[in-house]
Amino acid sequence: MKTVIEPYRSRVVEPLRMTTREERERYIREAGYNPFLLLAEHVLIDLVTDSGVSALSTRQWSAMHDSDESFTGSRSFERFREAVKALFGHAFVIPCHQGRAAEHLLARAVIRPGDVVFANTHFATTRENLEEEGAEVRDLPIAEALDPTSPHPFKGDINLGRLEAGIAEAGPRARMVILTVTDNSRGGQPVSLGNVRAAREICRRFGVPLWLDAARFAENCYLVKLREQGYAQKAPREIARELFSLTDGVFMSLKKDALGNTGGLITLDDPAWAEAIRARLLVSEGIPSAGGLAGRDLESLTVALGEMLDEGYLAHRVASTRRLGEQLAAAGVPVVTPFGAHAIYVNGRAFCPHLPNEQLPAWSLSVALYVHSGVRTWETGNVMQGRHDPATGAWQWPDLDLLRLAVPRRVYSQSHLDYAAEAVVELFQQRSSVRGLRFVYRPASLAQFVATFEPA
Ligand SMILES: Cc1ncc(COP(=O)(O)O)c(C=O)c1O
CATH class of the missing domain: 3.90.1150.10 (Aspartate Aminotransferase, domain 1)
Known part of the structure; x- marks a missing residue:
């Protein structure tokens, strides 16, 4: 059958109003x-x-009714943390209220004036948060990304030659590399896993951490499945696990692919960075087991971490x-x-x-x-x-x-x-x-x- 049908049906509807x-x-x-x-x-x-406008599923609503709104140590956070760890694989899980809050916490915690941060393209709020802390940000898209009609399947890839030269030139000022998956500012273009792997190799060589702005990682992984050789038979979740295994950390808005009406997340392996981020979290977002989110938000997001990769x-x-x-x-x-x-x-x-x-x-x-x-x-x-x-x-x-x-x-x-x-x-x-x-x-x-x- 050629007809594209929605893989869900409606039980609650909201009227739309025509205007002249x-x-x-x-x-x-x-x-x-x-x-x-x-x-x-x-x-x-x-x-x-x-962003933040997804329709919730019956399972999300049902989990929200079963939330634990305790001030600290809630069951809802434990469920969320376990689901995040199982998918992302990093040691530390830090919730916050949305993507730009995650960027703000990260920038405040780890950026020093004069640092250089490289990305395929920094999303606008990421750029602002890094620049506010005194970082110099450099966008390194591939040449095809600048041509709106180039058929390149992965126009979100970072330019590896420029990345290597840039890190070498910046020396100790090179603070981190960020891959925005998918690259929202340049047309929602995906990043290939081959590119992530090659970027990781460069980062390893120079001792610079590789991070993802993963707001749309599930869609990125599905486009990898469709377009990158060797992934056609893999499930989106399997591709996502491989993607995250190549990184030192992830910050993301949970309002996009993660089907949340609100929510943000940082996951990472470095204990010193985690401690610095948590210290900031306590000042501006909330306690480490909530990050400003209600238990019901965490429940809804936990269910979504499965649904988004269906x-x-x-x-x-x-x-x-x-x-x-x-x-x-x-x-x-x-x-x-x-x-x-x-x-x-x-x-x-x-x-x-x-x-x-x-x-x-x-x-x-x-x-x-x-x-x-x-x-x-x-x-x-x-x-x-x-x-x-x-x-x-x-x-x-x-x-x-x-x-x-x-x-x-x-x-x-x-x-x-x-x-x-x-x-x-x-x-x-x-x-x-x-x-x-x-x-x-x-x-x-x-x-x-x-x-x-x-x-x-
Ligand atoms: C790639 C990307 N990163 C970060 C953000 C910021 O996330 P939030 O809107 O949750 O603050 C957005 C929002 O559109 C985005 O598209």
Whole structure:
């Protein structure tokens, strides 16, 4: 059978509300042309993120009812810790409230001013947390990752030649190497296990720890199964165990692949780093057996650590995201290929060639798409990654200016995604009507969450 069906059915539903074009024009104007600042009830289909918005399973809800909310030493944490250890294999398990909290704890605990941190691509919050502690961060993507249509199957790979040269040059300042799996900022592209193994070999040689930002490791492992030689017969969990065995530590948001509405995690082997992180945890997050999470959060996450690696679930997820991408590609919409698992990315500059970088093509497209259809999306491009030098007024634009259609897990049906595809295609057919925007208010960092704009 060719039909892609959801491997679950609904027992609880949440109504969606249609709005008119006139209403949406008003809502987005009132939100300063920032889709982040819209009220969610004014959005029809919300593809702004796949983070913290998953639908929970009956098993997760059932486990949450059986939670232990004791202040310390709770049964819920013990279950969580055992499940994490069995999967990740590291000695220490440190929970926290979300991914950027994990990054903050790690950066505060181990970064010294002048340290150099290397990654395939640092996610925006990772970069900010490291830079706040005085680190110099270096992104080392492979050349193919900069070409939105290169067919390379693992565009999340780190550039091994540049990594080796960079570590050698940084000497004792080389603090750690991070592989973001999958590489969210560059189109949700996976990292191959061959690349992880080679990066580990370099790290071992120079005595530099190798870490993962593992927010989407399950999807990465399923794409390894599909695309990397030697993995077709392996279960996603087996691939994940192999992946983690190559690392010294993992930090991750549990709000993505781990199907949590909240949650973050650090697992690692180094006792000195673990002690330093726990000391920070006590100050800013909570006690070591909770990290600011409720017992019911931990229960829900423990169940999810099994569900997220279910092969039928992952097969559907990859197939349904691919179908969305194929619908866009078939209509000529410039999309990043090969398709990842959590989102489809549209090349903003190619979609809106009439808009210069200053008029923020992908951001303007996101606003136009909302007005056209009620579909909300997220830019990962000029607004999110552009750097502005206030002294000279000069801009440094990122390699890619992308619009991301992120697919929440287990939330929308195929017809919702078909509607979103149709909306993008309709807008593409009248793309010269997309009006450029310019900043009205731009904060010094993480602009996308609070910046406001006006028509250019
Ligand atoms: C790759 C990656 N790392 C870290 C984070 C931050 O996680 P959180 O949103 O839970 O703080 C995100 C969030 O989108 C992400 O995509």
